[in-house]
Amino acid sequence: MPGTSVPIGLLFSSTGPYGVIARAMLNGALLAVEEVNASGQVALETVMRDPGGDLASYRTAAADLLGQGVRQVVGCYTSSSRKEVIPLFEKHDGLLWYPSHYEGFESSGNVIYTGAVPNQHLLPLVDHLLRHHGRHAFCIGSNYLWAWENNRVLREKIVRRGGTILAERYFAVEDTDFDAVIHSIFEAEPAFVFSTLVGASAYHFFRAFRRAAVARGIDQPATIPIASCSLSEPELQAIGGDANDGHLSSSVYFSTILSPENERFVRAYANRFPQGPAVCADAEASYVAVKLLAASIAATGGTDAVAVKQAVRSRRITAPQGDVRIDPDSLHAWLTPRIGRSNRDGKFEVLRENPAPIRPDPYLVWHSPRFDSADAPRHLRVVQ
Amino acid sequence: MRPRLLQNFRGLRALILATGGTGIDGLDTALERLGMVVAHVDLQAAPDLLQNCDVLFADVDLGPDLAAALCPLGQVPATPVIGLIGIEAPSRLKTLMELGATAMIRKPVHVASVYPALFLGINQFRARRDLQARLEEHERRRQGRRFLIKAIVQLMRTHGLSDDEAYDLLRRESMRARQTLEQYCEALLASQLPQPRASVAETPDQNCNHKGKGNHDASNVAA
Numbered sequence: 001m002p003g004t005s006v007p008i009g010l011l012f013s014s015t016g017p018y019g020v021i022a023r024a025m026l027n028g029a030l031l032a033v034e035e036v037n038a039s040g041q042v043a044l045e046t047v048m049r050d051p052g053g054d055l056a057s058y059r060t061a062a063a064d065l066l067g068q069g070v071r072q073v074v075g076c077y078t079s080s081s082r083k084e085v086i087p088l089f090e091k092h093d094g095l096l097w098y099p100s101h102y103e104g105f106e107s108s109g110n111v112i113y114t115g116a117v118p119n120q121h122l123l124p125l126v127d128h129l130l131r132h133h134g135r136h137a138f139c140i141g142s143n144y145l146w147a148w149e150n151n152r153v154l155r156e157k158i159v160r161r162g163g164t165i166l167a168e169r170y171f172a173v174e175d176t177d178f179d180a181v182i183h184s185i186f187e188a189e190p191a192f193v194f195s196t197l198v199g200a201s202a203y204h205f206f207r208a209f210r211r212a213a214v215a216r217g218i219d220q221p222a223t224i225p226i227a228s229c230s231l232s233e234p235e236l237q238a239i240g241g242d243a244n245d246g247h248l249s250s251s252v253y254f255s256t257i258l259s260p261e262n263e264r265f266v267r268a269y270a271n272r273f274p275q276g277p278a279v280c281a282d283a284e285a286s287y288v289a290v291k292l293l294a295a296s297i298a299a300t301g302g303t304d305a306v307a308v309k310q311a312v313r314s315r316r317i318t319a320p321q322g323d324v325r326i327d328p329d330s331l332h333a334w335l336t337p338r339i340g341r342s343n344r345d346g347k348f349e350v351l352r353e354n355p356a357p358i359r360p361d362p363y364l365v366w367h368s369p370r371f372d373s374a375d376a377p378r379h380l381r382v383v384q
Numbered sequence: 385m386r387p388r389l390l391q392n393f394r395g396l397r398a399l400i401l402a403t404g405g406t407g408i409d410g411l412d413t414a415l416e417r418l419g420m421v422v423a424h425v426d427l428q429a430a431p432d433l434l435q436n437c438d439v440l441f442a443d444v445d446l447g448p449d450l451a452a453a454l455c456p457l458g459q460v461p462a463t464p465v466i467g468l469i470g471i472e473a474p475s476r477l478k479t480l481m482e483l484g485a486t487a488m489i490r491k492p493v494h495v496a497s498v499y500p501a502l503f504l505g506i507n508q509f510r511a512r513r514d515l516q517a518r519l520e521e522h523e524r525r526r527q528g529r530r531f532l533i534k535a536i537v538q539l540m541r542t543h544g545l546s547d548d549e550a551y552d553l554l555r556r557e558s559m560r561a562r563q564t565l566e567q568y569c570e571a572l573l574a575s576q577l578p579q580p581r582a583s584v585a586e587t588p589d590q591n592c593n594h595k596g597k598g599n600h601d602a603s604n605v606a607a
Contacts, residue, residue: 090494107417109410109495329417363499364392365419371388 005043006303008033008293009065011075011085016053017173017199020234020277022077025099027273028283029074031265032290034272042298044290051081058084066092071303074099074289077282079145086111095305097293099285101229101251103149104362110305112312113332114289114324115282116252118153119361121229124337125250126157128352129227134191135163138224140181140205141196143170150196150229153364156373166190171197176204182212185224192248195228202231203238210243221246232280236346247342252335253281253321254348265320278346288319288333292326323357332360387510393438393502394419401430401450402443407470407491411441414498427453434463439506441489443468444479451482460484464509466501468493486512528566535569 012026013019026048033044047070051057058076062085065073073089074097076082082098089096089110096111104117129137137158141147147170155165166188169181185193197205206226213220220226231249255266255278265287269279296311297303313328322336334357340348361367398420402408415422425433427446431453434440442450444467454461460483467480467488480488487505489497532554539550558568 105499107414107495329413363418365394365417368392370390370392370394372391 005045006072006297007045007047007068007070008290009062009070009073009075010046010048011058011061011065011073012048012050013053013077013081014050016051018053018077020238021232021280021282022053024232024234024277024280024283025075025077025286027269027277028279028286029099029290031269031272032287032294035268036290036294042294044294044297049075053078053081055080055084059088062088066094071095071305072293072297072308073097074286074293076100079103082111093305095308097289099289100282101285103146104364105149107330107332107362109309109331111331112289112292112309112326113330113360113362114292114326115285115333116335116337117332117360117362118150118229119364119367120252120335120337120358121250122150122153123157123367124339124352124354125227125229125248126154128248128250128339129192129194130158130161130163133225133227135161136166136189136191137163137194138166138185138188138190138192139168139194139196140178140185141168141170142173142175142198142201144173146198146230147196151194152373153368154194156369159373160369171201173199173201175201178205178208179212182209185209186212186216186218190224193224193226195226196230197228198230200238202228203235203240206239206247207243231342232282233346233348234277234280236342236348237276237278241344244346245342245344248351249340249342249348250337251281251340251348252337253284254338254340254350255279256340256347256350257321257338257353259320259322261318261322262320284320285333288317288321288324291317291319292324325357327360330360330362332362334359387507387514389503389507390510391503392419393506395421396438397421397423397436398439398441399430399433399437400424400441401427401446402441402468403445403470408441408443408468408493410495411468411489411493411498414493414495415502418499418502430454431456434461437463439464439466439502441466441468442483442485443470443491444476444483445470445491447476448479451479454483458482464506466505484509484512525564525566528564528570531569531573532566535572538573 010026010029012022014023014026033046036044049061051061058081066088071094076098077100079102086108098111099114101116101121139151151168210220225248227248229250231247233255236244266279292312292315295315296308299311300307312326316325325334327334336357337354338350339352340350342348398415412422427449440463442465465483465485467485468491469488470491486508487501489501535554536547536550539545555565558565561568
């Protein structure tokens with residue numbers, strides 16, 4: 001469509017509690033838009049909105065974009081924000097390109113999911129932990145859906161393989177006092193800590209746990225490593241230099257992946273956004289979302305949601321992480337799981353990588369037992 | 385203990401019994417995405433196919449014919465039923481009750497409502513079936529209680545036992561006969577069994593073990 005530009009919405013909370021990751025996502029999307037426009041494939045015109053992490057503002061912003069006739073929007077990071085805007089996309093028949101890893105159990109016909117689901121992030125991590133670190137887990141998380149669902153699946157897998165969940169502790173999202181739980185962790189002597197803490201709360205925990213370990217003369221990464229499915233490069237920077245190494249993360253993308261496509265991507269990102277935040281999995285997923293979106297628009301010649309959705313099914317691109325394509329059934333992406341270990345430079349050393357992309361299984365149809373775990377604790381304690 | 389929650393529906397067979405129209409577009413796809421095997425059926429064939437499926441989606445817009453076909457004797461089907469609802473008039477909703485529906489989906493079917501409806505529909509059905517089985521078992525035992533009382537009285541009279549000793553003896557003997565206490569007493573009174581020997585001083589531990597195991601077996605059979 002030479003001559004006409006297609007509006008695409010970018011809905012990211014660059015300000016607010018998870019602004020660091022959202023800015024990296026916005027950067028990834030913007031980089032892709034600029035590359036697409038430079039290529040002449042299709043002309044994209046961005047319409048940006050920053051809801052500041054506020055749910056009501058997400059609704060207003062999405063309604064505003066859709067009301068202006070924007071039919072394709074890349075955005076949202078938290079599941080709650082995605083859930084908030086989905087009804088609007090369904091009502092106005094727009095498409096939301098959701099570029100973040102999440103807990104699965106969703107499949108809206110008006111969302112294209114380019115981030116990883118649990119069979120692509122959590123299950124490879126569980127496998128790695130059981131093989132290399134041991135069977136006894138201590139779970140600590142922010143008290144909301146992401147943590148509950150990940151811990152539910154973790155428990156299912158670990159218990160089936162003869163392991164135990166020594167404890168499962170939840171904290172309010174803004175909590176930063178972890179002294180008591182850190183004491184409990186050292187007492188429990190788990191093989192690893194599984195963290196689903198998010199944002200500033202997580203960074204506080206990483207620092208406090210390391211400090212406490214040093215004070216006890218314990219080599220924390222070697223003795224009780226912290227593993228998670230969300231830890232990314234910008235967060236390593238936020239944790240800071242003396243506590244950011246030795247953590248395990250499961251992700252479909254790390255900035256240190258060795259491939260010509262990724263080296264080009266990392267260089268382009270760094271040149272375009274020298275102030276950061278550092279490139280990370282969700283930034284790559286945002287970049288991939290825009291690239292897939294542009295290719296689909298180019299293929300259909302318009303932004304009609306039905307046509308674009310049809311065009312994106314089975315579409316395949318060479319992304320920084322490798323081959324990525326959209327599964328025609330679930331509209332989730334085939335992605336390549338990897339396990340990384342963080343270092344002092346704020347990057348991840350890739351320890352393990354799947355030889356090929358794996359199919360998304362958002363409802364864990366092929367990866368969960370028929371019945372729920374019988375060993376779930378009857379009384380969970382919320383630690384304020 | 386309540387039945388365990390079913391969370392993965394892969395391989396289960398779903399039968400869809402619906403009126404024509406576009407209200408259920410997307411239901412097949414949503415079920416297949418969950419790994420289920422889907423078949424459509426009409427009102428005539430539904431009763432025969434019902435026992436070979438794991439869940440039935442029944443469109444209550446089919447009206448009273450639906451209940452007449454699926455529960456001719458007024459009994460709810462022995463399969464989980466999830467109601468599909470277009471018209472929400474009480475006469476239609478009554479069909480949901482007649483079918484023993486344990487969940488419902490409003491038409492047009494929204495894909496995001498399918499997994500929750502399955503989860504609730506199948507697990508609620510299992511919980512209800514479990515509850516019914518327990519009720520029936522309790523009812524059966526309640527009716528058998530008078531045989532137990534008679535048997536105790538009889539043993540007290542014929543063997544000179546206290547009521548506790550008579551009860552212990554009957555319990556032990558019913559374990560040995562692999563019958564519930566009530567069944568054993570009923571048979572005993574009908575003189576189908578030899579009179580128990582009054583050896584109340586058998587090892588108490590053994591009694592204890594038998595008691596636990598016997599009760600467990602009985603409740604399993606009933607379930």
